[in-house]
Amino acid sequence: SAVISQKPSRDICQRGTSLTIQCQVDSQVTMMFWYRQQPGQSLTLIATANQGSEATYESGFVIDKFPISRPNLTFSTLTVSNMSPEDSSIYLCSVGGDYSYEQYFGPGTRLTVT
Amino acid sequence: AQSVTQLGSHVSVSEGALVLLRCNYSSSVPPYLFWYVQYPNQGLQLLLKYTSAATLVKGINGFEAEFKKSETSFHLTKPSAHMSDAAEYFCAVSDNTGGFKTIFGAGTRLFVKA
Numbered sequence: 001s002a003v004i005s006q007k008p009s010r011d012i013c014q015r016g017t018s019l020t021i022q023c024q025v026d027s028q029v030t031m032m033f034w035y036r037q038q039p040g041q042s043l044t045l046i047a048t049a050n051q052g053s054e055a056t057y058e059s060g061f062v063i064d065k066f067p068i069s070r071p072n073l074t075f076s077t078l079t080v081s082n083m084s085p086e087d088s089s090i091y092l093c094s095v096g097g098d099y100s101y102e103q104y105f106g107p108g109t110r111l112t113v114t
Numbered sequence: 115a116q117s118v119t120q121l122g123s124h125v126s127v128s129e130g131a132l133v134l135l136r137c138n139y140s141s142s143v144p145p146y147l148f149w150y151v152q153y154p155n156q157g158l159q160l161l162l163k164y165t166s167a168a169t170l171v172k173g174i175n176g177f178e179a180e181f182k183k184s185e186t187s188f189h190l191t192k193p194s195a196h197m198s199d200a201a202e203y204f205c206a207v208s209d210n211t212g213g214f215k216t217i218f219g220a221g222t223r224l225f226v227k228a
Contacts, residue, residue, distance in 0.1 A: 004157075033215075042204060043158075043218045092157055096216075101146040101165070101208040103216060105157035 002027050002095050004106035012112045013083055020079045021109045023093035028073035030096075033103065034066070037090040046091075049076050083113045116141045116207045120219035128227045133177075133192040135222050137205030140186065147188040148206040148216070149179055158204065164188060175199070200226045 003026040013019050023032065031050055035043040046066055047055040055068040070076045080087055090110050094103040121136040139145055146165050150158040162173025169181040179190045188205060205219040 001160075042220045045215060048215065094158075101216065102148060102160050102163050103158075104160070105150075107157045108155075110155075 002029060002104045004093060004095060004104060006093060006106040006109050008109060009107065010110040010112075012114060015084050015113055017083055018079055018081045019083065019111060020077050021091055021093075021111075023076045023078070023106055025074045025095055030073070032070065032076045033094045033096065034068065034076075034078045035092040035094065037092060037108070039089070043092065046078070080111065083111075085113045087111065088113045116145070116209060116217045118205050118207050118217055118219035120203075120205050120222050122222055123220065124223045124225065126225040126227060127195045129197055130194050133190070133195045133199065133224065135190040135203050135205075135224065137179075137188045137190065137219060138186050139188060139205070139207045141207055141209050143209045146208045147179075147181060148208070149173065149177070149188075149190050150204045150206060150218075152202040152204065152221075154201075161190070161203075195224075195226045197226050197228065200224055 005024045007022045034046040037043050045058050046061045047057045049055045049068050049070040051070050051073050065081055067079045090108045092105055092108045094105045096103045117140040119138045148163045149161040151161050152158045161177050162171045164171050164181045172178045177192045179188050181188050202221050202223050204221050206216045208216040
């Protein structure tokens with residue numbers, strides 16, 4: 001299994017600003033995923049980030065709002081841009097096995113937008 | 115398309131009682147099925163997974179789940195609940211048509227009464 005860390009663990013931001021969340025993995029992985037978990041709800045996939053290619057966004061999520069970088073096999077960032085209170089959520093990164101479908105999750109970033 | 119339905123958003127059991135969390139899935143091809151647990155203010159942790167081997171899958175912390183194709187179910191059980199089992203549990207499905215993407219159920223909050 002992989003060990004994943006995220007920074008920051010939580011933040012309170014003002015509307016209209018942007019926040020970049022970092023995800024660091026202790027081993028090289030091909031696939032990384034970014035999820036949003038709104039209060040009391042399940043996980044919604046934002047995008048899949050593979051190293052060396054553009055992130056693939058799910059329906060309802062766009063690159064201008066959630067730009068993602070994946071500069072190497074152990075690191076990724078997700079930016080939440082031009083934030084509004086509706087962006088208040090937990091943002092989770094995860095990594096998947098190349099030949100298995102299980103995922104390993106970071107501890108999450110709890111974002112509150114005021 | 116894949117989907118997951120978890121029956122019961124909240125389940126309450128007494129300490130020492132049987133835990134049963136229900137999950138039904140829909141997939142057009144043989145699925146990979148997972149149960150994840152999320153403790154407060156933490157990311158998700160893999161409890162167990164079904165990947166077309168034995169239909170009865172044993173996981174961590176005494177949990178197990180049985181894959182029943184005829185019922186399209188993957189219910190999670192534990193013979194005797196412990197206070198530390200109180201958490202949110204997510205059933206998830208993935209298959210090779212989704213590019214390693216995983217669909218999560220809505221989650222079931224387990225309460226354990228002393």
